[in-house]
Amino acid sequence: MEEFRQEEVTSALIKKIKKKIEAIGRSVRIMEVCGTHTMTVYRYGLKPILEESGVDLLSGPGCPVCITPDEYHEIIISLLTERPKTIVASFGDMTRVPTSKGSLQTAVPAASSRLKIVYSPAEALELASSYPDCEIIFFGAGFETTIPSIAFTVKEARARQLTNFSLLAACWLIPPPLRAILESAEVAIDGFLYPGHVSVIIGSAPYRFVAEEYKIPGTITGFEPNDVLLGIISILDQILEGKPQVAIEYRRAVKTNGNQKALALMAEVFEIRDAFWRGLGLIPQSGLALKKEYQEFDALKRFSLSLTPSIRSFNPSCRCGEVLRGVISPKDCPLFGQVCRPESPYGPCMVSHEGACLIHFKYGLRWSE
Amino acid sequence: MCLGIPAKIIAIDENNFGKAEYLGTRVRVNLSLLDEINIGDWVIIHAGFAITRLDEQEAQETLNLLREISQTDKNGF
Ligand code: SF4
Numbered sequence: 036m037e038e039f040r041q042e043e044v045t046s047a048l049i050k051k052i053k054k055k056i057e058a059i060g061r062s063v064r065i066m067e068v069c070g071t072h073t074m075t076v077y078r079y080g081l082k083p084i085l086e087e088s089g090v091d092l093l094s095g096p097g098c099p100v101c102i103t104p105d106e107y108h109e110i111i112i113s114l115l116t117e118r119p120k121t122i123v124a125s126f127g128d129m130t131r132v133p134t135s136k137g138s139l140q141t142a143v144p145a146a147s148s149r150l151k152i153v154y155s156p157a158e159a160l161e162l163a164s165s166y167p168d169c170e171i172i173f174f175g176a177g178f179e180t181t182i183p184s185i186a187f188t189v190k191e192a193r194a195r196q197l198t199n200f201s202l203l204a205a206c207w208l209i210p211p212p213l214r215a216i217l218e219s220a221e222v223a224i225d226g227f228l229y230p231g232h233v234s235v236i237i238g239s240a241p242y243r244f245v246a247e248e249y250k251i252p253g254t255i256t257g258f259e260p261n262d263v264l265l266g267i268i269s270i271l272d273q274i275l276e277g278k279p280q281v282a283i284e285y286r287r288a289v290k291t292n293g294n295q296k297a298l299a300l301m302a303e304v305f306e307i308r309d310a311f312w313r314g315l316g317l318i319p320q321s322g323l324a325l326k327k328e329y330q331e332f333d334a335l336k337r338f339s340l341s342l343t344p345s346i347r348s349f350n351p352s353c354r355c356g357e358v359l360r361g362v363i364s365p366k367d368c369p370l371f372g373q374v375c376r377p378e379s380p381y382g383p384c385m386v387s388h389e390g391a392c393l394i395h396f397k398y399g400l401r402w403s404e
Numbered sequence: 405m406c407l408g409i410p411a412k413i414i415a416i417d418e419n420n421f422g423k424a425e426y427l428g429t430r431v432r433v434n435l436s437l438l439d440e441i442n443i444g445d446w447v448i449i450h451a452g453f454a455i456t457r458l459d460e461q462e463a464q465e466t467l468n469l470l471r472e473i474s475q476t477d478k479n480g481f
Contacts, residue, residue: 039466039470041470070406178406183455265470288458
């Protein structure tokens with residue numbers, strides 16, 4: 036693993052990138068779709084070096100905590116505060132997103148401890164077994180990387196005949212927002228770094244429309260610094276050759292046709308639907324709902340909840356929406372680092388460990404001041 | 405949240421769970437999303453599930469490519 040971080044190699048890769056930029060004759064703008072990639076380029080200090088070399092990296096919508104709209108949190112907070120004997124399990128970052136009703140952590144009295152932070156969806160199942168007289172709701176957020184494990188968990192709930200387990204699915208598909216971003220033409224993008232672990236599941240075919248219809252290069256890449264640089268070189272090569280495609284530079288983990296077993300499990304449990312994303316609005320065929328056969332596990336049906344899309348997020352001055360579309364950088368938000376800080380976040384992008392604002396706050400300040 | 409940790413499978417039980425090790429830490433991992441996993445395989449773990457098996461040969465090829473780029477750089481051409 037170390038070898039994917041070797042600094043000697045890193046500097047050779049950067050030199051190569053500079054040469055290619057010279058050959059192209061202008062700077063290029065690449066969207067790193069995934070928050071984990073954002074993390075790599077900041078943590079290893081690649082961002083300013085790349086910028087100097089002529090590669091401008093934009094963060095994209097690849098953080099499930101950030102793009103889940105407020106209404107998901109609001110219905111679950113209402114349910115939890117109004118209904119006794121209810122336990123909500125979710126991933127840590129999801130519980131700190133501020134909404135008009137507070138966040139799950141601030142709105143739910145700690146003493147009642149009816150909020151459980153889990154690392155794996157499977158832990159929510161264990162809760163259902165441990166608290167048979169309570170309703171356990173798993174508030175599951177994720178992209179294709181996480182969705183198969185959520186699907187597995189729902190199937191397992193059926194196999195174990197659990198009657199006190201349900202799911203509030205905040206499950207999102209990565210390719211549709213890319214089309215939405217390209218269609219809006221708000222920002223000119225020369226290439227995409229595709230998310231490595233979403234691609235482990237879906238393979239390369241679902242991104243093909245980007246190369247074929249929009250003629251934009253892209254490469255699936257891993258999360259070590261040298262992986263990311265190889266991915267950028269691959270995109271620059273595609274620009275130079277005038278041949279946009281969906282390249283894979285993360286072959287040790289990603290197969291062209293993805294993880295078929297995981298995809299089959301997703302398709303068995305979920306169906307695709309149109310969905311609202313924070314900052315991006317309604318995107319056709321971009322979300323998932325439990326199939327009819329699994330409706331007994333659907334928290335929306337079980338507790339007659341409805342998701343009315345909020346027109347705007349709770350803090351109107353929070354510019355997460357533009358950050359997620361790559362239109363602005365976190366530092367362009369007037370609240371950034373002022374009132375909006377990790378200990379007092381105004382939006383999810385400052386909450387999530389993969390949120391562009393938190394990452395910029397943690398790693399970016401040393402070179403942007 | 406799509407963070408994945410590479411780890412080596414050191415044990416597999418009959419319920420399709422494995423024990424995996426990375427940098428001295430041992431974790432329990434659900435292997436249901438993969439076919440044919442053997443002790444000694446490297447996987448990527450995400451949210452308690454192994455989501456892919458790492459291909460050693462492919463890893464080696466990428467490393468060779470990286471070495472080649474750094475060698476070419478050193479030689480100045
Ligand atoms: S800095 Fe804070 S307020 Fe501004 S966009 Fe980011 S999360 Fe929202």
